[in-house]
Amino acid sequence: MVVVWLIFKTQPSAERHAAPNEPQISVQVVTLQPRDMPIRITSYGLVQPRVQSQLVAQVAGKIIYIAENAREGGFFEEGELLMAIEPDDYQVEVDIAQANLADARARYEEEEALAEVAEQDWKRSGNRGKAKALVLRKPQLAAAEAAVHSAKANLKRAQLNLKRTKIVAPYHGRSLSKNVDIGQVVGVNAKLGVIYADDAVEIRLPIKHSDLMFLQLPEVANISNKIDLLPKVMLRSSLNKNHRWQGKVVRTSGAIDENSRQLSVVARIEDPFNPVDVGKHPLKINQYVAAEIEGNIVKDAIVIPNKAIYQGAYVYLFTDGIVKRQDIHIVWQDSHAAVIHDGLKAGDQLVLTPIGQAVSGTPVKLANTVDKQSMVNKQNTQATERAGATP
Template sequence: MNVKAIAKFALPLGIVAATAVTVMLILNNPPEAKFSPPKTAARILVEVQKIERQPYTVAIDSYGTVRPRTQTSLTSQVSGQITYISENFREGGFFEKGEIMVRVDPRDYRAEVKVAEADLILAQQTLSEESARADQAKADWQRLGKKGKPNDLVLRIPQLQAAKASMLSAEAKLGIAKLALERTEIKAPFSGRILGKHVDIGQVVSANTSLADIYATDFVEVRLPIKNSDLPLLNLPQEANRQAPAAIPTQVLFYSDLIGDQQWSGILVRTEGAIDSDTQQLYGVAQIDKPFDLTPPLIKIGQYVNASIIGRTLPDAIKIPNSAIYQGTFVYIEKDGLLQRRNVRTLWKNDEDALIAEGLEEGENIVLSPLGNVVSGTPVKVAGRDEPTKAEGAAQ
């Protein structure tokens, strides 16, 4: 056989031989499976808080705008030229009750008083003359010895009554003239502040002209909406029986950052007589006494304020952080190193705290760390706890 023929058969035979050798090696040296011991289950590190019953005073959040107790228009009751205005008669000016704010030119009214006084003197003179004539008529009747009772005309009774009526009319006109003269000095009806003025010195005004808008400064009020669910937690002012002894006033704290950090204290003085038709909520009215006694006065009419109404104190409340409640319905409890999902019913809550009505018991550990959707039975490690629990030891 030539070389080409030998090469043609040798190559396939070599491949078959190599394959056979490889198979023999694999059969004589089978792979061995190596098993490692199970690893410890991963545990979530959480912070917990032991639940304790303790007294808790509820503070209901609300809001409103500052409004005056009394706001009215200072009005002129006479006409004339303004000859005087008070230095306090300007926007923002403070005034006291009875202070003369504006004076109208009184000369015409003084003249009318003198005319009315003269008319009264004439009426008094006429009355005196008619009284004397009536007495003389009665004496003449008796002197003449006439029998019977004289009629009114003989005794000049109608003339006497007319003279009395004229005098009474003159007295009334004098009183009206003096009242008009007195009204040329427009006085403050109460202690307050100018909200806005409409006239100035030299201006001619007529009767019923609005001179300024004013409001009282003895106290201000704030109208506060109250959620229906919060009403049982508040000591509302007595309404059903006005003769009942007054309860302890409900305190209200007000906050504003309009001009720095501001704070005022007031009381809840009443509730409105009807439910608001738009919000279907009851509104309470709080009062801040002497709000302008600060120097300088910081509170402003129309200012928006946040309010905290101090409610009832619950003697044995279960309080937990509001952030520990998921979807508003459940929390996580840690027991023996394992998580438990627990449904709860909330009695009341604010941005920070929540009071639990049902679902938790005193002594249990509530999980404070934020968790996702974790199933009950998940092992956890409590931060700050050195010794593992039985469940943790079994897991290890």
């Protein structure tokens, strides 16, 4: 009896556990609403001159002058003298050519007079037949005339070579590099330096194939008369995001790149070195920049924050106290948000709280909900405002 009593006295008591269907996870959700989404396409590229020229010596000789503005980084005006080659030898060639021309003209005048005398002599001779050209000295006169033309051409060439001893800026621009210095003797076709026009710079920007559908690209030949239709581009320095420049897409590459299989667009920035723009940081050639290209506006788009997307393929929806895994098709995505083409609709309650690899049907309870997709709008309007800001 004592043993039985001890068994009943010491038996374990049952603990009360929560019901298996009672939700243990608290989630925050947002009710999806369609909105107009301005698309911004991101790309990267190097700043390059719109026009770049290699200065080449067209005559040989010794460098006797280099302008300060012709040195690396210098700005120069159109028509400004950048370099000069010793002109003495070429001035001598001009003097010789002028003397040869004067001699050729004198010989021509002499032959012209002799031809007139020969014609008169033929008439006085009484011969009724037609005089031969040699008798009338026509070949001699033609040769003298040809000698005058040759002398003129030689003088023109000598004057041209003399002019070529002065290397003059073909446009308003800036010096990129200088390869020679004063006293150096250069030959014909020697590379003297590199210059570029400073009225505009261009950036080649590769575009993913999936992003082309969101851009109005200047593919037609007469796009130049529709400048207002060209997509705007906001460029930012990779070193300082506060340095910004605004430009436009002016053309596309003529072919798909063989290696990347991407089409590139060319963005142009006018007056990149204009000091009138207070606070505008000057661009540098070969500078690496990030670009946001203004794309189309997607009407009535379903836009969700990236943090709600799992493995780039699905999201979780809140339905009747449980979570449901929903596959999605993303048509466009940036660093903040994604535009969904298929899988979601207006009124769906999107789970924003990270819940890992939850199983569909897992019971959850609501935390504070986000009203009218304010969370999504906050995530995405940052990109819109940043792209729409002016430098």
